[in-house]
Amino acid sequence: MNWKTLLFSIFLLSGTVLLAQDVKLSDQAEIYVMTLGPYQGELYSAFGHSAIHLKDPVRKIDWVYNYGVFDFDQENFYWNFARGKMLYKLGMSRYANFRRAYEKDNRYIIEQRLNLTQAEKQQLVDFLAENYKPENREYYYNYVYDNCATKIRDVIVDNFPGRIQFDTSYVEEGKTIRDLMDDYLQYQPWGDWIIDIGLGMQIDKEATATEYMFLPDYIARGFEGATLSRDSVSVPLIAETIQVYEPTPEDLSNGVFTPFNVFVFLFFVVGFITNRDFKKEKRTKWIDPIVFTLTGVIGWWLVFLWAGTEHLSKENMNVLWAIPVFIPFAYMLNVKKLQKFLSGFFLIVSAWYLLLLLLWTALPQPLHEALVPLVLTMVLRGFYIYFDLKKQLEKRAKADTLPKN
Numbered sequence: 250m251n252w253k254t255l256l257f258s259i260f261l262l263s264g265t266v267l268l269a270q271d272v273k274l275s276d277q278a279e280i281y282v283m284t285l286g287p288y289q290g291e292l293y294s295a296f297g298h299s300a301i302h303l304k305d306p307v308r309k310i311d312w313v314y315n316y317g318v319f320d321f322d323q324e325n326f327y328w329n330f331a332r333g334k335m336l337y338k339l340g341m342s343r344y345a346n347f348r349r350a351y352e353k354d355n356r357y358i359i360e361q362r363l364n365l366t367q368a369e370k371q372q373l374v375d376f377l378a379e380n381y382k383p384e385n386r387e388y389y390y391n392y393v394y395d396n397c398a399t400k401i402r403d404v405i406v407d408n409f410p411g412r413i414q415f416d417t418s419y420v421e422e423g424k425t426i427r428d429l430m431d432d433y434l435q436y437q438p439w440g441d442w443i444i445d446i447g448l449g450m451q452i453d454k455e456a457t458a459t460e461y462m463f464l465p466d467y468i469a470r471g472f473e474g475a476t477l478s479r480d481s482v483s484v485p486l487i488a489e490t491i492q493v494y495e496p497t498p499e500d501l502s503n504g505v506f507t508p509f510n511v512f513v514f515l516f517f518v519v520g521f522i523t524n525r526d527f528k529k530e531k532r533t534k535w536i537d538p539i540v541f542t543l544t545g546v547i548g549w550w551l552v553f554l555w556a557g558t559e560h561l562s563k564e565n566m567n568v569l570w571a572i573p574v575f576i577p578f579a580y581m582l583n584v585k586k587l588q589k590f591l592s593g594f595f596l597i598v599s600a601w602y603l604l605l606l607l608l609w610t611a612l613p614q615p616l617h618e619a620l621v622p623l624v625l626t627m628v629l630r631g632f633y634i635y636f637d638l639k640k641q642l643e644k645r646a647k648a649d650t651l652p653k654n
Contacts, residue, residue, distance in 0.1 A: 271375060271378055272305075272308065272310065272374055272378065273308075273371075274305055274308065274367070274370055274371050274374060275305055275306075275307035275308055276307075276367055277305060277306055277307050278303070278304065278305035278307075278308070278310070278367075278370055278374075279303075279304050279305075279362055279363075279370075280301065280302070280303055280304075280362070280363045280365065280370055280373060280374070281301070281302040281303075281304070281360040281361060281362050281363065281491075282299070282300075282301060282302075282360070282361045282363065282401060282405075282468065282469070282472055282487075283299060283300040283301065283302050283313070283358065283359070283360050284297065284298075284299055284357075284358075284359045284360075284361070284465045284466065284468060284469040285297055285298040285299070285300070285351050285356055285357070285358055285359075285465065286351075286356040286357035286358070286496065287356070287433055288354045288355075288356050289436045289437065289501055290354065292437050292439075292440035292443075294354075294356075295433050295434060295436070295437050295440065296430075296433050296464055296465065297356075297398075297433075297464065297465035297466060298317060298351075298397055298398075298465055299316075299397050299398040299400075299401045299465040299468050300313050300314060300315045300316075300317075300347070300397070300401070301313070301314040301315075301377065301401060301404070302314075302344055302360060303374060303377075304344070311343065311344040311345065312341055312342070312343065312344060313341065313342050313343070313344050313347040314339060314340075314341055314377050314381070315339070315340045315341070315342060315347070315397070316337065316338075316339050316340075316388075316396075316397045316400035316401070317337065317340070317396075317397035318337060318338050318339070318340035319335060319336065319337050319338065319390075320336075320338070332557065332558045332559060333391075333558040333559035333560040334389060334558075334559055335389065335390045336387045336388070336389060336390070337387070337388055337389075337390040337396075337397075338386040338387045338388070339377075339380055339381050339385075339386040339400075340386075341381060348493070348494070351494070352494050355496040355497060355499065356494075356496060357492070357494060357495055357496050358492075358493040358494040359469055359490065359491070359492060359493065360490070360491045360493050361469065361472055361473065361487045361489070361490050361491075362487065362488045362489040362490075362491070363405075363486065363487065363488065364477065364484055364485055364486055364487060364488035365477075366479070369408075369409070372408055373404070373405075373408050376404065376407075376408050377404070380404075388400075389559075391559075391561075392448075392463070392560075392561060393426055393452065393460065393463045393561060394460075394463065396463055397465070398462060398463055398464060398465045398467075398468045399462060399463055401468055402459075402462050402468055402471070405472075405486075409477060411478075412477055412478040412479070413475060413476075413477060413478075413486065414475060414476045414478070414483070415458065415471040415472070415474075415475045416470065416471055416472075416473060416474025416475055417458035417471065418474065419458075419461060419467060419470045419471070420456075420457075420458050420461065422455075423455060424455065424456055425452065425453050425454060425455055425456055426452040426453070426454065426456045426460060426463075427445070427448070427452045427453055427615070428456075429456055429461065429463075429464060430444060430452070433464070435503075436501045436502075436503060438503050438507040438508055438509075438619075439507075439508060441617070442508040442617050442619055445567075445615075445616070445617040446547065446551070446567050446571070446617065447550075447551070447554055447560070447562055447565075448560070448561050448562055448565070449554075449555065449561065449562050449563050449564045449565030449566070449567075449614065450563075450564040450565065450566065450613060450614045451561040451562075451563060451564065452561050453613060453614050453615070458471070472486055472487055473487055473490065475487065507619070508617070508619035509618060509619040509622065511619075512619055512620075512621075512622040512623040512626070513622045515540075515622070515623070515626055516622040516623075516625055516626045516629070519536060519540060519626050519629060519630055520626075520629060522536050523629055523630060523633050526633065526637075527633070530640075531637075532633065532634070532637040534582070534583070536630070537579055537582060537630060537634060538579045538580055540579075540626060540627060540630050541575040541576075541578070541579035541627070541630075542575070542576060542579060544570070544571050544572065544575050544623075544627060545571075545572070545573060545574070545575030545576030545579065546576065547567075547571040548568060548571035548572050548573035548574075548575065548576075549573045549576065550571075551565050551567055551568050551571055551573075552568070552573055555568075564614075565614070566612055566613070566614040566616065567614075567616065567620075569605055569612075570602065570605060570616070570620060570623075570624050570627075572598065578591060578594065582634065582638065585645075588638045588641060588642060589638075589642055591634070591638060592634070592635050592638035592639050592642065593635075595631040595632075595634040595635045595638075596631070596632070596635040598627075598631050599627070599628050599631035599632045599635065602624050602625075602627060602628045602631070603628060605624065606621065606624060606625075606628075609621075
């Protein structure tokens, strides 16, 4: 989940000899599930992070297993990123360096010591050692179903199949995956806007207890009350929870440069220009490509995400307002042969937008509130385009009926 961690993990590994060979644990070895708090400095760190900490003072082991590492040098990195086919991998780093990096960002660190027998600890570490081998360590990342947090859950479940019963008291009736994301994006207004636009109805289903665990905090909550079946007896999965680092309070603010404020400002600017155009009986030709290019670009982006990627972007109802054909139509308004068609097109689109605003809250996919002033801007300008083109057509038609000398 945390890309910043992914980047500095490569640095942490440099100069470190962490081999994937089998390790024979001493009877003082302990394994912890780490939950690392959100950081609002970057969008990619706003959801927190999860890892596994292995400590064995006798063997002088103090390692972190981290499923959040990727490599910029992987083949076709940027294209794979765009298509949602990102290869992530299991990384290892020294605990002290790993912890220090999170403390520097003032992120809380919680460690939950697993209540395992010596044999169970050895089994788990052997699994991680096997998973760390170059041929095994890579996996295709998915925002919700296969990330740094879900990997921690899966490691435990896969090693003790049928023996883990998680605490699911955190589940709230009716809460969707999108709602869960929104809980972490209150200080990321632009990130929230992009995610709401880019991800489709696949994240608007009610989240199951397992799906909650794509977020590190719910890994911690699920593990906290979980039980492990051993010899027909259920024991707590977590033996001890330790607050390793508690962040200092911070004053967080979104400022004024939010999507809603930006689009409200755009609405008033376009409204001023449109009012002036109406009084002067002309159309300011440069404003329309600006307004509709923004929407057209978003529309084509959504088409690409829906049809050409593995992101959770299918069945995306934002195409109801982000209409791809605004590019090229917004650049053809002065082509006389197309003006009759474009006049009708913008009339229909503007009327559709008004209907969409009325149906907004009834849609199965919630649309971001900042889109309201943007859609109103397009309504305003769309009706004026219809009015202006219709007037030009009438003038030409009238001119054609006049007798020619």
